Amino acid sequence: MIPVIPKSTTRSVLVVGGGTSGNALTVLLRRAGIGVDLVEASPDWKASAGSGITLQGNALRVLREVGVLEGIEKDGYAAEGVAVLAPDGTVLHAHEELRTGGDDLPAHIGMRRPGLQQLLIDQVRASGAGIRLGTTATAFQQDAEGVDVTFSDGTTRRYDLVAGADGLGSATRRMIGITDRPEPIGMGIWRAPAPRPAGVRRTEMIYGGRCFIAGYCPTGEDTVYTYLVEPARDRASLAPETYADEIRALADGYGGVWPELRAAFTDPKAVNYACFDRHLVEGPWHRGRIVLVGDAAHACPPTFAQGAAMSLEDVQVLAELLSSGDDWDAASLDRLLTDYHARRLPRVRMVVDASVQLARWLLDGVRDADVPGLMFRTLSALKERP
Template sequence: MPAVRSVLIVGGGAAGSAAAILLARQGVAVDLVEERPDVPDVGSGITLQGNALRVLRDLGVWDDVRAAGYPFDSLGIRAPDPAGTLVAEIPDVRTGGPDLPATLGMPRPVLARLLLDQAARAGAKIRYGVTPIAFTQDPSGVNVNLGDGSTGRYDLVVGADGIHSWTRRQLGIDVEPASTGMGIWRVHVPRPAAVERTDLTYGGRCYIAGYCPTGAETMYAYLVEDVQDRSGLTHAEQIDVFRDLASSYHGAWDDVRASLTPETFVNYARFESHVVPGDWHGGRVVLIGDAAHSCPPTIAQGAAQGFEDAVVLAELLLAADTFDEALLTAYAERRRERATTVVEASVRVARWMLERTPPSEADVPGLMRRISVLVTEPA
């Protein structure tokens, strides 16, 4: 019998939904609460590397992910010149194994829906528009008060509530994400026929101009700039700013600019990072995913690391007969070094760009290769 019989998961993102699937399908009574009223219908794309795809296969959603997304096995580097000249084509490492693509892009809302639907099929009870407002715990369980007036008692609470985690603060962990000095614009647009993988352009008016196909007809494009307060812009102004910044880039970028309409999804986010240095739990409350560690998307490992947290935590809980805090300590000890290495590498790439470190000193391909070797081994 698993070490826990009832679990509350706070947050329905990548880590939370994965944990819900893994625990519920083994008979654990899982409640998942998500503050959003539902899964958004529109949003940006996500880039998933092989180690994330390996977990998605284990979760039973790989066939649907493959059908909804766009797989590829190389990375292109282009120049910020009038032709968008291809200067390098780099084969990607198949970090999920030889039978999975190296990388796959897909719409974020589609991935979220696939995972939450799978969690529901596994038996998890999902409640949208609900957040915890307080919890108290004793040696045998956690009492939780929820914002809709309901209460519950659980063997374990899993805080998968993101980078600015309420659960982390309630545990008294005084760690907040720090800005890396960059901001990213993302738009979701039609895919030009010539775009068959991620291509990155370094230089020009932005640090990075990149795109990733997310399906047969769609892709997302992104621009990374010095972080700014863009909160006061209207949607139309956001589109105008994106179009203006994108004017430095050509090739497929000419199609991106031409495809922008008043209805185009666009968002702006700051690059932030943190790692909780000590315990990732307090009593019977534990953190996973971005609640425990977060990184800028410079090496596309954020969701993958959250998936890996869920796998390791579930493995330990399901293998034990009785609960002991040592299980949560073992989880963090097994995950901390790997997650920290990924976070530090992601921040280092951002810092090299911010400081305009010359390529002779900033070995981005070498660093990414080392991370690929690391994550090829299952967590």
């Protein structure tokens, strides 16, 4: 458990958004003795947690600092490598993965997203942070010494810093005048949980057939997280009650364990559909005392399974800088936030560009692309601490 730290501190931070990055940032800042309030728009903190997630080693490295690694290892599944299959289920290639978090951590752990969210929620609550659910920040008014934040319930409070961890559609980003927006790249992904077929102990992917990618990742002793990637559709044309029918249709024709997985897709509410976007704020990630974290600043297709890892690395670097002991006067804080951007941008850009490149090779049907080389170069670089 994270010890509860008294709020009698001269430094205060508002974290906007109670997802993976916002929760992790809250815990690390509280551990450093900084006062934190967290606001989350949804009244149900777990409502939009999603189906499954692949946590690469560099994500696990940060989550260990947050204090949830033991729970992840208990509830998730440390997969035994990765395999590429033919559409009929024949294994074409299998390999061990690079351990991007270091040799003392698994290459990756798959787990149910609601399980990860609950572990993080428990840590936030134990940290002593102020928590307000069903609440948004609606206006910021800042000066050289702080930020006055107006909330959706009409209340106002002053903070030394605001961290916008409110996702791809970040209202914080818009309110501080950063005009960069996510750009669709032309792919969509269907995701759903399913019972884990006997013998599935690793992540397995098929490139080709009805979809660009058909894959699954074990998320526990009894569950897997499945995904099928296709050309993007207009979400407005998709009726949520047909989601199970849609994912079953896409899975039809794949061999191996796919008939067993396909039979489990019966509940449309358990199926999620999303489009792939490229997003990277190249310029500064802060305006005065308001700074962006995670998907609010960058996002990429999940072709490297690095979205959560990049967001968590943001949190680690930002928390380290903010707890360094430097003053938080206007000039010093601007320097800290500029350093944060300088440390994160090259690494994030590398991952975003590599993830998009893999997606575009698939979209364009490129047969001789150096996929292994790109993956090796990118993942090798991620072994270095951010």
